[in-house]
Amino acid sequence: MSAADEIEIPTGACHMCLAIPGKVIEVAADDPTSALVDVVGMRRRVNLGLLEDDRPVPGDWVLIHVGFAMSKISEADALDQMRTLEILGECEAAVQEVRGLGLEEIEEKQAP
Amino acid sequence: MKYVDEFRDPELITKAAEEVRRLADPNRHYRLMEVCGGHTHAIYRFGLKDVLPANIELIHGPGCPVCVLPMGRIDDALSIATDSNVIFAAFGDMMRVPGTHGSPLEHKARGMDVRIVYSPTDAIKLAKMNPQKHVMFFAIGFETTAPSTALTLQRAKAEGLHNFSVFCNHVTIIPAIRAILDSPDMRLDGFIGPGHVSTVIGCRPYEWIARNERKPIVVCGFEPLDLLQSIVMLLTQLKKGEAEVENQYKRVVPWEGNRAALRAMAEIFELRPYFEWRGLGFISQSALRIREPYAEWDAEQRFNVPGIRVTDPKAAQCGEVLKGVLKPAQCKLFGRECTPENPVGALMVSSEGSCAAYYNYEHRKAALVTSLS
Numbered sequence A: 001m002s003a004a005d006e007i008e009i010p011t012g013a014c015h016m017c018l019a020i021p022g023k024v025i026e027v028a029a030d031d032p033t034s035a036l037v038d039v040v041g042m043r044r045r046v047n048l049g050l051l052e053d054d055r056p057v058p059g060d061w062v063l064i065h066v067g068f069a070m071s072k073i074s075e076a077d078a079l080d081q082m083r084t085l086e087i088l089g090e091c092e093a094a095v096q097e098v099r100g101l102g103l104e105e106i107e108e109k110q111a112p
Numbered sequence B: 001m002k003y004v005d006e007f008r009d010p011e012l013i014t015k016a017a018e019e020v021r022r023l024a025d026p027n028r029h030y031r032l033m034e035v036c037g038g039h040t041h042a043i044y045r046f047g048l049k050d051v052l053p054a055n056i057e058l059i060h061g062p063g064c065p066v067c068v069l070p071m072g073r074i075d076d077a078l079s080i081a082t083d084s085n086v087i088f089a090a091f092g093d094m095m096r097v098p099g100t101h102g103s104p105l106e107h108k109a110r111g112m113d114v115r116i117v118y119s120p121t122d123a124i125k126l127a128k129m130n131p132q133k134h135v136m137f138f139a140i141g142f143e144t145t146a147p148s149t150a151l152t153l154q155r156a157k158a159e160g161l162h163n164f165s166v167f168c169n170h171v172t173i174i175p176a177i178r179a180i181l182d183s184p185d186m187r188l189d190g191f192i193g194p195g196h197v198s199t200v201i202g203c204r205p206y207e208w209i210a211r212n213e214r215k216p217i218v219v220c221g222f223e224p225l226d227l228l229q230s231i232v233m234l235l236t237q238l239k240k241g242e243a244e245v246e247n248q249y250k251r252v253v254p255w256e257g258n259r260a261a262l263r264a265m266a267e268i269f270e271l272r273p274y275f276e277w278r279g280l281g282f283i284s285q286s287a288l289r290i291r292e293p294y295a296e297w298d299a300e301q302r303f304n305v306p307g308i309r310v311t312d313p314k315a316a317q318c319g320e321v322l323k324g325v326l327k328p329a330q331c332k333l334f335g336r337e338c339t340p341e342n343p344v345g346a347l348m349v350s351s352e353g354s355c356a357a358y359y360n361y362e363h364r365k366a367a368l369v370t371s372l373s
């Protein structure tokens, strides 16, 4: 096995172009730009800095690009977006993407 | 979820397809460009071409960031990372993209410290976890990802993180559209506007396309129904002889875009005088570089960058395909020398490149089309 086999390369769709919906669970008390977000069933730290003009609160849905919430959307639109990913065959890519968010997890995965 | 069920309904799609046929003038040939690679991907995946009348031709635009990046940029970044002190961090999408001497993944196999990150903020964490090393984040993307890089740079500076830098390849969509409209062999009737880029820039930046170029443009979502509805909107405008900017993707895209994201970009980035696009050549003011106050975090200012330029093989016809003059399969290399496993040209590199999308999906009938026939 070469070293190249050790990292899990995301497959399928272009990951940086994915928009993944998530539901804000909790905004960090000490940092209003950091939130715990439920994304496709996983909890991840997502950066809210790009929504500083209209800060999401727990219960709000957001669309996430590369770990940053880019827009607030309605719950119906969030579910719709999830289905878009599904019919585009991008669900697996989205799950890989979300699983990868947060480096601690990556490091664990990369540990021998 | 009524809304969702409604969208799921193939009847709506059939209706929209009928509407397209009703509106399309049989004596006219329509050339519509979808700017965004995500749309190209969706169009092939759904076999949308089979639902459209033959006189509506979809031209695949330049909106795939991996595809338009010149190979020399990858070579430049990899050359910085040959220093064993440097960790090369990039999105997974970059890992298999070939440089002259192989992809980042192949460099890793030869001992380079290459890491996948899913967010630029993870590159910051990586720098904190490896204080004795320098982490260089290979930033890429249109306005969809540039604001995230901007906030990441702000944070690196605010935290005084000195072992972190960004190799910036961010490009902007409007100059690319302009270059395409300016090219003499190009004739287009309208544009299917990018969805996620517009979340950031909004719809206003497209107004010159309508006003000066007299071409309609409809900002569009990514479902088959979205694409069909946008085509209906374009045909309606064309029928009336109008040229407007319309927003079909209102559920996600606000007309004004995301002001906070635009502010962050303006603070951190400035326009490069020019930048090379693979397949399109040099386009003035089409890319972003990091402003002076952030020079310490700019890999290009911090390291010696060789400035490598690699031209694609002469037989590669990416430029013609990008401009819609040729279809992917008309390129002499398509499917022979150039395949997704072994890409020669830019458009075969990412799953959103039109050659790769064509290669992967053309012969695969999507469930949608089968269900319609």
Ligand code: SF4
Pocket: B315, B316, B317, B318, B319, B321, B328, B331, B332, B333, B334, B335, B338, B344, B345, B346, B347, B348, B349, B355
């Ligand atoms: S087949 Fe390859 S070389 Fe030809 S246009 Fe497509 S990407 Fe370029």
